[in-house]
Amino acid sequence: MSDGSVLQAVQIEKKYRRGKIPVPAVNGVDFRVERGEVVGIVGPSGSGKTTLLNLIGGLDRPDNGKVIVDGKDLAQFNDDQLADYRLKKIGFIFQFYNLMSSLTAIENVELPMNLAKVPKTEQERRAYELLQTVGLEGRVDHYPDQMSGGEQQRVAVARALANNAPVILGDEPTGDLDSKSAESLMELIKKLCTEKQVTFVLVTHDPIVVAQCNRAYSMRDGRIIHELSKEQLDAAKLSGSYDRTAMNGIYT
Ligand SMILES: Nc1ncnc2c1ncn2[C@@H]1O[C@H](COP(=O)(O)OP(=O)(O)OP(=O)(O)O)[C@@H](O)[C@H]1O
Ligand SMILES: [Mg+2]
Secondary structure (H helix, E strand, O other): OOOOEEEEEEEEEEEEEEOOEEEEEEEEEEEEEEOOOEEEEEOOOOOOHHHHHHHHOOOOOOOEEEEEEOOEEHHHOOHHHHHHHHHHOEEEEEOOOOOOOOOOHHHHHHHHHHHOOOOHHHHHHHHHHHHHHOOOHHHOOOOHHHOOHHHHHHHHHHHHOOOOOOEEEEEOOOOOOOHHHHHHHHHHHHHHHHHHOOEEEEEOOOHHHHOOOOEEEEEEOOEEEEEOOHHHHHHHHHHHHHOOOOOOOOOO
């Protein structure tokens, strides 16, 4: 890709089937994300946000259209190559962290490197370095249930970065966090974008997240209906600071 985009969706479509009835979940989405950007996706329940993330993340394949990540068209990948893509090019963070409860923080971060067959000493070195980056060098040997939600989500971010993925996808990453932890997670995300040129695409209802996005798109009925204006991003900043639930028409 010559234009510097790390991620491009071209007219992607995905239908599910409910019995014999096709349910259009993503209905012709086009967008482009540059390296180092934080891009938000907002929209009501059922508008296709998670389906879109799954298509970008190679968890599912579109019926039509193209997803191009880091210069590669995902449609060209066979299933093994797609699994490798998910392991090395994409990191995922989820609302409920999805850490392995039987593994310590550092072991959780080592896991994707283990799957990618990175040598053990390199795994340990890099996992420790990543936990330092997310401010958790003091929690290396803690298990998930010994950490706060904010700390667990930071471990999840470190895990998402383990194999140097250029793109991290988040589905409601602050959905289970108090405002203070949500704000500090967003500070970390901004730091990773600036310092390491990592790119984030974050599905969210949270004005604290929207306020920190470089850009945000509003989805409805499987389509991107518009890009939020600067005024709407600024409004998220204001509403997030006093009431996280009040998006005041920012979605529409
Ligand atoms: N596996 C599935 N089978 C059938 N229909 C599905 C499936 N997954 C999602 N859908 C439908 O596709 C549409 C988009 O769903 P999606 O989960 O992408 O929405 P969403 O924007 O993430 O919603 P939410 O904010 O509630 O998480 C909805 O109509 C949903 O019912
Ligand atoms: Mg969803």
